[in-house]
Amino acid sequence: MDYTTEKESNYNDLEKMSVKELLTNINREDQTVPAIVEKSIPQIETVVNITAAKMEEGGRLFYIGAGTSGRLGILDASECPPTFGVPFDWIVGLIAGGDHAIRKAVEFAEDDKEQAWKDLSEHRINSNDVVLGIAASGSTPYVIGGLEAANKAGITTACLVCNANTPVAKVAKFPIEVITGPEFVTGSTRMKAGTAQKLVLNMLSTSIMIKLGRVKGNKMVDMQLTNNKLFNRGARIIMQETGVNQEKANQLLEEYGSVRKAIEKIQDIKA
Structure with missing residues (x-):
């Protein structure tokens, strides 16, 4: 397959650019992301409707990912309880390599196809739940293995990827594909791909929480009063x-x- 996130940057000789040129060009690339996300709204809508319906019946949403993708899932999951006043186990973020990998990369953790299911099983995952795999490349073994095992267990699966026709999207029952293209620094998917993932996760969790009645008008009436x-x-x-x-x-x-x-x-x- 053709990994557009790994293609050569549209810019070269970055080290010769002034700071203003660097910032301007990074910003120029970033401005393309919301329009790309917009194209995926029908896919996002499907995942929101399915997940909200599952959660209304007592199910949970699990994010699984590695590296930046895993960290973004954990970020989104961890912000839902204080924002919407929901239990910490309603939306759960899991990262290849465990909690240690949130701060420091764990070598080869993402290459273990068996570990995601082990991580999910610790939470007694069941057919009421939804597993959403996050992988910019769309080829992360940790995510593929987790989705495959979830499918076998009769659990609803979805994904968020930034390349077309990926192994992850082929495994997930409900894929979200946001094709962000080459990065400013070639292959650095913490940039545009990461921005796209953050936008989509915001859209997913916020829309789900609204559908579950955790917002009144436009106010966070169930937020935790922690400061x-x-x-x-x-x-x-x-x-x-x-x-x-x-x-x-x-x-x-x-x-x-x-x-x-x-x-x-x-x-x-x-x-």
């Missing part, structure tokens, strides 16, 4: 949604510990 900034944001949401003053909003937030519950209490009183 003063978020407490103040919660109070502002209560004020905007109900018209109460700052003091009352703070009081209700202290009492109920939840933006949603505070709003519902005020609405009950007004009713």
